[in-house]
Amino acid sequence: MSLLGYLRWITFSLFLFTSPTAFSTTITDSLGNPFTLDTPPQRIVTLEYAFADALAAIDLSPVGIADDNDPLNLHPAVVAKLQGWVSVGDRATPNLEKITALKPDLIIADVNRHQAMYAALSQIAPTVLLASRGETYQENLDVALKIGDIAGHSEVMQARLLQHQNIMQGAADALSDYQGRSVLFAVASENGLYAYSGAAYPGGVLKALKLTVPEKVGEEDRALRQLTFDDITSMDPDILLSGHLQPDSLLNQWQQQPAWQSLKAVSSGQLIEVDSNHWANCRGLLASEAMANNLLQALAVTPEPPSEILPSERDLGIEPE
Numbered sequence: 187m188s189l190l191g192y193l194r195w196i197t198f199s200l201f202l203f204t205s206p207t208a209f210s211t212t213i214t215d216s217l218g219n220p221f222t223l224d225t226p227p228q229r230i231v232t233l234e235y236a237f238a239d240a241l242a243a244i245d246l247s248p249v250g251i252a253d254d255n256d257p258l259n260l261h262p263a264v265v266a267k268l269q270g271w272v273s274v275g276d277r278a279t280p281n282l283e284k285i286t287a288l289k290p291d292l293i294i295a296d297v298n299r300h301q302a303m304y305a306a307l308s309q310i311a312p313t314v315l316l317a318s319r320g321e322t323y324q325e326n327l328d329v330a331l332k333i334g335d336i337a338g339h340s341e342v343m344q345a346r347l348l349q350h351q352n353i354m355q356g357a358a359d360a361l362s363d364y365q366g367r368s369v370l371f372a373v374a375s376e377n378g379l380y381a382y383s384g385a386a387y388p389g390g391v392l393k394a395l396k397l398t399v400p401e402k403v404g405e406e407d408r409a410l411r412q413l414t415f416d417d418i419t420s421m422d423p424d425i426l427l428s429g430h431l432q433p434d435s436l437l438n439q440w441q442q443q444p445a446w447q448s449l450k451a452v453s454s455g456q457l458i459e460v461d462s463n464h465w466a467n468c469r470g471l472l473a474s475e476a477m478a479n480n481l482l483q484a485l486a487v488t489p490e491p492p493s494e495i496l497p498s499e500r501d502l503g504i505e506p507e
Contacts, residue, residue: 213314215316223336229288229290230246230294231249231274231293234295235253235470236326236468237294239468242267242472243343249288249290250288251272251273257273259467262464263472263476264473267472272288282303285311286310293311293314294314295307295313296316301315323387324390330346331344331347364485368399370382370399370427371427372413373466379418379428381412381417383401383402384401386410387469391474395481422450424454424456425451425458426449426458429460429465458484458485
């Protein structure tokens, strides 16, 4: 082969191995349908906080995020890893014109919020429907793995998920003295106290920390339910994590009642105030790790340094290819 022919062969070989057409991945969306991308996306728009969290966890920045028109709605741990983005409006009704202007090559939409506008979104860019609203903690980990696949960073996401499990296990070990005690997260508004059961996302995070969380709130097995004062005194959790939506919340009013002081969480000093938005609305690896850190700080517990040995892929539930 001549030198010129050899150089042409090298050039062609490099093209084959570096060409975007060499990338191809298929996942199953949350409707059970296959979703395939033949080129790695470079400009991603996310329509839920959790999707932005998943990308930020592996150091990828979406070009557009539905942040409900306020960047403070995103978890600070997520914002710290982003390189900047354009708000595309509300999660429920994202602005299609703003999305179009960003020229995305992938839109990650919520299967529960955005099915009705799926056709319109798909005209802008390939759109995948994944679960976020109403998902559990474990479902969020499964979705993060899929996001890693379609973003072209499957191995990076798998490693990050293993690191996440290691972080959560370390926090659980540090909280071992609290295992067996009941923990309830509730958000207080002016009109009521809304409690989250073990079936809700925050409850799933608490269970990942090996804490005891009510599996249901009330008789109808609901993940979220408004509680009366009698309800909270009946449940009487050992630890009460409370978020306040308004300064003059109902919880503040209840604290004036004599029976309030007899609650175990109050009498033992385990009434812990947390950020209502971050705990109730933010989901994802970074948000969950921040929740764990909130508890460690509030309970004055110092975790051991993370082990250098990560859990196996099978421990995480990742099947070998």
